[in-house]
Amino acid sequence: MTTMPMDLFSKQFHQSPYTYYKEIRDHHPFAKVKIHNGIAHSWMAFSYEAAEAVLRDERFIKDMRTVFPDDVTAENLTPIAHSMLFVDPPDHRRLRSLVQRGFTPKKIGRLRGRIEEIAQEQAALMHGKEQIEFIEAYAFPIPIIVICELLGIPSEDRLDFQRWSNVMVEVSDEPSFNEEFETAMHEFHHYLEQLLEAKRLQPKEDLLSELIQVEEGGDRLTVRELYGVIMLLIVAGHETTVNLIANGVLALLTHPDQFEQLKKDPSLTSQAIEELLRYNGPVEFSTDRWARESFEFMGQQVKKGDHVLVSLASADNDPNVFKEPEKLDITREKSPHLAFGKGIHFCLGAPLARLEGEIAIRVLLEAFPNLALDADLPELEWRQSLIIRGLKKLPIKLR
Template identity: 45%
Template sequence: MTGNAYELWTPAHRADPRPVYARMQQEARVVRLVEPFQQMPFWLVSRYQDVVPLLRDDRLTKDPYKLSEQARAQFLRYTHDGLSRHMLFSDPPDHTRLRTLVSQAFTPRRGEALRSRVITLATELLEAAIARGSVDFIDAFAFPLPVIVITELLGLPPEDRGPFRAWTHAMLVPPADGNPEPVMAASRSFLRYFTTLLERRRAEPGDDLVSAMLAVEAQGDRLRPEELISMLLLLLVAGHETTVNLLGSGLLALLQHPEQRERLQADRKLVDSAVEEMLRYCSPVEMSTARFTVAPTEVCGQVIPAEEMVIAGLMSANHDPEVFADPKRFDVGRTPNKHVAFGLGIHFCLGAPLARLEAKVAFELLLERAPGVRLAVAPEQLEWRKTSLIRGVEQLPVSFN
């Protein structure tokens, strides 16, 4: 079924796309849409019972390099070739090899040391925000917390963090005029940055993930240069983007549901389930990354031609009334809560534990030190990010007074 009637990219629908998803679920199991920024056609699966098997469907490929040159050029025209050889664009055995190498870099010792560092950073950022009285929560807390954590894990110097936000934003939201140059310029900047960084780390290894990945490589599990750089980009971008939107949208959900905020304030043991409900209700990753048909393939009763893109609607699935009772309700104690916010299967988000840790620490601190935080503008004044890949507000003005 074509999806001309399902508009997801106007400001009104970016503010709340859930009514459109609800209509999709009732009318069709799979819908063909066209993403307006790149004029990219894709098939969207919206029901939970269909999204779950799709995320595990090995008939579809994640690797655009298995497609014809013409199809690959279409799908990757906004992607620099040197940055597209990571886990999300690969199938086994390459995916297994790449994920194993990265997993080996996340040692237990690093994990044990991480929680105390996240607490220290979150405390410093929140105290600074409270001292200012009124801040943009995204700029003052939700962005710097995960970006500092992931850049420290990677061993990137603090003075290098400045451009990352602009480069990431450009790559995630291609320009509406169809001009690829801003996207490609950001890609080239990342490529130059990581090429230089790897040269430095090979000469002077440190106690960081980049050095650990190079050490694993030195043991014989070699990565091609473009694979290593692509993986570093993926770790940097995925290592903070999901958490930025989880923190911002999660706080907004609490502010817009005062009864749930009071419930959480009264029972701090609900923080874990509250974070899971934020992941479901807010769905910081709105749609999965792409899968491709290699040959004509039946998906949800629809035969999709070869070399077309298929995407799982994660937010839609997380609001499916067949699975979640009263899905419009934000419930910090919801259980069970089998959301798909981090995906499923072999491509389940490697950074999910880190995102959960950062969110739990952040909201525990907010409940303790900023119980009176409030939204400083009317909700309808908030601007939502234009891309449908991720979901979050551009700014979140709050007051601590």
């Protein structure tokens, strides 16, 4: 077994991961990678086949307490680790079922009018301007306002949420980073304590009030899990759709033929969203998984306790599944992309993200048909994250 070098902490990697994936995927569909100066080793699935197999295999589990019972306890885990994304059945089923009802395509479909209104308002704020920083002006506010309204939290506090959730998905080798992480978690927790207290006294018709009632009502949700699910929804709502919209606009602006086709036929928008999710989706890596036991997997010997990640971005560019994957084709038929994951942890927010993406892109193109990139491609900087693929800034000319 060879160990492949892959410095997830490096700027070079985040600037062009697809080049790396193309070189590695054929020869090492499932390989042990040395992440960052050899400090950590992980298995990583690069091919579509390996990615799908990891996500579906129940021997790759999420709860660290099962594999490291002596080191990891409920007390020393971060609150988000008590959410559905970091536990296994039967707890996973119980936690997911508590919020699933609120995220069905039918329920989310009812938000269409309100999302449209928010997108129109954000577009109106950009009118009259020549240039903007697109993430701050448009891609960020839309999903944040929506998730805050759904949960019932003040969207005025969104800059704090942004700071806390950025720290939770970013990586850094700066010595001060651990301290920054601890401070952010502490502030986030303190904020939630106050918010929950206010909601307990005055419940409203929102998801947070509903969850509090479930927690108060008995044995279906513990206080730790309540914090976990709220943090997960806030982070998921802040870090993902923003980058679907921004990465998507970047892909369209750098493929003028596709951009023109979409403007001519806006009915292609929801199909285009699927291709934008595949082509340069916002979630580059799955979250952590651990081998529950030792076993052979795709010709490799995996040991109990090994750490496993899936490169969703590499899988979605696998030529064995997607014809000419490096080509952006907004008319691509039925794409089985893995941008929302697969298996029991398949993204709960997928119907919401799809709807927000579709509305945000359509409203933008209607309002600013002549928008263009206001930077050279190599100038754009990608964030250093172990999960998210997103730009730090996206300068756009509106006219």
